[in-house]
Amino acid sequence: MATILDMALGQAGSTDPLICHCFQVTASAIRQAIDEGGAARVEEVSRLTAAGSGCGSCQCRIERLLAGLPAECGPCALCPGCGSVRTLCDCHAA
């Protein structure tokens, strides 16, 4: 049986990182919205995938993907313990 830590480690090592925790949207889904859906702004990515339309804390990562950069950007990275955005995380696992 996989533990929460196993899932977090699997996510951290994934080649398709989770970008939006609220709606479980991965980087590949956002890239598909950009490449195939023609999304050029966060609002358009949100319309196509729902990413960024909840708490909004993933919008900086979506902006980075729109700019062709890696999604991870320090304080916006996801906590390996709970999967929440680190700046909002209070699980103290990071």
Ligand code: FES
């Ligand atoms: S993490 Fe994407 S809207 Fe909350």
